[in-house]
Amino acid sequence: MKIEKVGVLGCGLMGAGIAEVCSLAGLETIVREVDEEFLAKGLDRIGKSLARAVDKGKSSAEDRDAALARLSGTTESEDLADCDLIIEAIVENLEQKSRTYSALDDIVKKEALFASNTSSLTITELAMATRRTDRFIGLHFFNPVPVMRLVEVVSTLMTSEEAAAAADEFVRRIGKEPVACKDNSGFIVNRLLVPYLLDAVRALENGVGAVEDIDRAMKLGCGYPMGPFALLDYVGLDTTYYIANIMFEEYRETRFAPPPLLKKMVLAGRFGRKSGRGFYDYSKK
Numbered sequence: 001m002k003i004e005k006v007g008v009l010g011c012g013l014m015g016a017g018i019a020e021v022c023s024l025a026g027l028e029t030i031v032r033e034v035d036e037e038f039l040a041k042g043l044d045r046i047g048k049s050l051a052r053a054v055d056k057g058k059s060s061a062e063d064r065d066a067a068l069a070r071l072s073g074t075t076e077s078e079d080l081a082d083c084d085l086i087i088e089a090i091v092e093n094l095e096q097k098s099r100t101y102s103a104l105d106d107i108v109k110k111e112a113l114f115a116s117n118t119s120s121l122t123i124t125e126l127a128m129a130t131r132r133t134d135r136f137i138g139l140h141f142f143n144p145v146p147v148m149r150l151v152e153v154v155s156t157l158m159t160s161e162e163a164a165a166a167a168d169e170f171v172r173r174i175g176k177e178p179v180a181c182k183d184n185s186g187f188i189v190n191r192l193l194v195p196y197l198l199d200a201v202r203a204l205e206n207g208v209g210a211v212e213d214i215d216r217a218m219k220l221g222c223g224y225p226m227g228p229f230a231l232l233d234y235v236g237l238d239t240t241y242y243i244a245n246i247m248f249e250e251y252r253e254t255r256f257a258p259p260p261l262l263k264k265m266v267l268a269g270r271f272g273r274k275s276g277r278g279f280y281d282y283s284k285k
Contacts, residue, residue, distance in 0.1 A: 001113060001135075001166035003173075004028060007083035009100060011042020011073065014117055015089035017145025020046045023067040024059070025174040031073045032080060039073045046071065049146060081107050085170065087139055089117040092242060097121070098129035105130045113163055115139040119190055120246040123183045124156045133158040137167045140187055141176075143235075151176045156183045185250035186243070194244055195255040200228035202259050211279050229279040233272035237279075241266045 005028040008019045015031065019042075023029040033039035050067060053059040080086060086108055088097060101114060108114075114136045116126050127136035138154025151171045155164045164180075171178040181187040186194060200214060209217065215227020232240055241258050248256040265278065272278030 001084070001111070001162055003084040003113070003166060003170045005030070005083045005085075007032065007080040007086045007108070009086065009088040010090040011039060011045070012089065013045075014141060014143060014145060016042045016045045016049070017143070018087055018089055018117065018141055019071060020049055020067070020146055021174045021176070023071040024050075024063065027070065027174070029071050030079060030083065031071070032077060033073065033075060035075060039075060043071070043073050053146070077104060077107055080104065081109060083108060083112055085113045085115060087115045087117060089141075092118060092120060092239075092246075094121055094125060097126055101126060101129040105132065111135070113137060113166060115167065117141055119187075120185055120243040122185055122250070123154050124158070127156055127158060134160040135163045137163055138181070138183065138187070139167060139171070140181075140189075142189070149175075149177045150189070151178050152181045152187045152189065153178045154181045154183050154187055185247045190243060190247070194240065194247060197228050197232055197240060198244060198255065198257070198259055198262070200232075201262050204229075205259055205261050233278035233280055233282075236272050236274060237262060238266050238271045 006022045008015050008029065008031045011019065011031045011033045019029050019031045031042060033042055047068065050059065050064045054061055054064050086104060088100065090097060090100060097116065110132065114130060114132060116123060116138055117140055118126065118138065119140055123136065123138040127133045130136060136156065137159050138152065140152035140154065142148035142150050153164070153167050153171060168178045179188065184191065203209065203214060204211060208214070211229045215229050218224050218227045226234065241262055244256055244258045269275055270277045273282050276283040
């Protein structure tokens with residue numbers, strides 16, 4: 001399973017980052033979006049990210065130009081037919097992801113690998129939408145993709161050893177560090193991180209401390225680069241709430257249940273940095 005051409009589904013924050021690191025690593029990369037407007041925004045995001053890397057001395061102008069030459073975009077699924085690997089990074093919705101995989105199963109060559117960047121859904125559920133369950137795997141990247149080195153490589157009971165080895169080799173080729181995970185909702189990082197974030201919200205609800213004091217305590221006491229509330233605002237309260245609900249549905253453990261305060265803030269539109277306000281106010285920054 002030699003991977004030389006990669007198709008990326010979705011050119012949002014994660015999809016754009018995945019496409020960027022693939023093209024920089026010398027792989028022919030094609031990004032598919034639902035319409036021309038989203039595609040143009042995504043490709044522009046990649047171009048600006050590559051330009052920033054050059055400005056900071058992390059990449060050369062020659063590498064940037066070569067990466068852009070290997071990168072293309074499309075709104076047609078048929079253009080992904082000869083890809084060796086398809087990485088899906090669309091909305092975190094089981095039904096929509098499954099429909100996308102089912103449609104691509106008849107288009108993309110049979111020997112190609114399918115992968116999902118899902119952070120909370122199980123890979124087994126997604127694989128069942130295809131006829132290539134032995135060549136279906138999870139590749140969970142972390143934001144921001146060009147900076148974060150970790151990729152969780154998730155095999156199911158059906159994933160072949162050959163597919164798992166090819167995925168591991170691909171991750172190393174694009175300069176990332178693969179970590180093998182079992183196919184459980186949340187994998188390794190979110191299974192440990194989400195309860196921590198939810199506990200911080202519960203601590204606030206119970207009056208243990210103020211937002212700033214809890215954040216400062218975890219940074220100074222545990223050496224974390226960000227406190228839990230700053231991290232929640234960065235990830236997105238709506239995203240965390242959605243992931244927590246999926247994980248609670250999977251495990252039925254109270255540690256994964258979203259606290260009432262988190263639900264209220266999401267309903268109020270306080271999603272964090274992206275909305276201008278979460279646990280902190282970013283409207284004046």
